[in-house]
Amino acid sequence: MNPMCSETCQFAASQREALSFPLGQIRRVAGGGAPGEVDETRRNVLKLLGVAGLLAAGGAGLGAGAIQYAQPPQIGLSSYPRVQLLDLDGTPLTVTKVMAEYNVMTPDVITFAYPLRNEPNFLLNLAPAPGGTLGATNVVGGVGPKGSIVAFSAICQHLGCPAPAIAYYTPEPPPNGCLGQPGGTPGGHEFYIHCSCHGSTYDVTNGAANLTGPAVLPLPQVTIEWDQTDDTLWATSMTGPPVNGHLDTLTGDYGVGTSTQLSKQQKVPLCNFPT
Ligand code: FES
Numbered sequence: 001m002n003p004m005c006s007e008t009c010q011f012a013a014s015q016r017e018a019l020s021f022p023l024g025q026i027r028r029v030a031g032g033g034a035p036g037e038v039d040e041t042r043r044n045v046l047k048l049l050g051v052a053g054l055l056a057a058g059g060a061g062l063g064a065g066a067i068q069y070a071q072p073p074q075i076g077l078s079s080y081p082r083v084q085l086l087d088l089d090g091t092p093l094t095v096t097k098v099m100a101e102y103n104v105m106t107p108d109v110i111t112f113a114y115p116l117r118n119e120p121n122f123l124l125n126l127a128p129a130p131g132g133t134l135g136a137t138n139v140v141g142g143v144g145p146k147g148s149i150v151a152f153s154a155i156c157q158h159l160g161c162p163a164p165a166i167a168y169y170t171p172e173p174p175p176n177g178c179l180g181q182p183g184g185t186p187g188g189h190e191f192y193i194h195c196s197c198h199g200s201t202y203d204v205t206n207g208a209a210n211l212t213g214p215a216v217l218p219l220p221q222v223t224i225e226w227d228q229t230d231d232t233l234w235a236t237s238m239t240g241p242p243v244n245g246h247l248d249t250l251t252g253d254y255g256v257g258t259s260t261q262l263s264k265q266q267k268v269p270l271c272n273f274p275t
Contacts, residue, residue, distance in 0.1 A: 075253060080236060082234055083235045083258060084232060085123070093262065094231040099145065103129040104132075105132065106125070107267065109163050110124075111262070116250070117253045119153065120155065121153055124204055144226055150224065151235065153244070156195040157216075161195055168267070170191055191204060200212060220243050222235050222238050
């Protein structure tokens with residue numbers, strides 16, 4: 001990581017933090033202690049034996065019930081729902097609005113949850129800004145008049161850092177020289193998704209394929225549908241690997257419902273870049 005960025009990269013984990021994971025406390029009470037000292041270990045063993053006896057007396061039904069309540073219930077969806085995208089103000093999002101207000105130079109992190117409430121996704125329009133030439137059209141999975149509107153999971157496929165620790169970066173120069181390589185970009189790509197936790201990058205023009213590690217898998221892509229009868233946008237499914245942190249993309253929280261609203265965040269300064 002560039003030392004110039006150490007104070008701004010709030011998501012970069014240090015080795016020290018990694019080692020300070022709480023391991024719990026183990027306390028030993030020696031046998032034959034001083035008079036009046038309670039032997040907690042012996043007392044707890046006796047308690048456990050007593051509970052085991054009660055369970056045995058209660059029969060197999062009670063045991064089965066205990067196992068059922070020991071396992072958290074699985075929540076999720078049985079299939080991908082068709083969900084309408086709503087703008088930041090809650091009104092239906094239209095392609096006209098996206099093409100007019102979002103483009104390859106949009107600096108904010110624009111996300112929406114789909115298909116579950118705890119699964120954020122980037123909404124990107126890779127078309128060039130008005131008057132500009134830099135951008136991409138007819139990209140993999142792109143919709144809209146230029147095939148430039150795409151959506152990808154906003155949870156990194158390495159260790160699961162969510163937006164805005166992972167964010168889309170415009171072609172503008174990185175702030176404060178944090179990149180350390182003026183004009184340098186991963187694989188010559190001038191705009192990409194970058195994770196500030198450990199530096200993984202993804203190609204937004206090619207299905208969020210992995211450009212640099214440590215992540216090795218692409219970001220899951222949301223299938224976006226453009227309903228040209230009323231110009232609205234809908235999320236209909238996801239492709240690629242499961243969203244990181246989920247056994248499968250449809251399991252792990254409640255669904256978002258019939259619509260999902262955009263939200264806006266500031267991106268993290270580019271500070272933990274692979275060299
Ligand atoms: S969580 Fe490690 S690179 Fe994103």
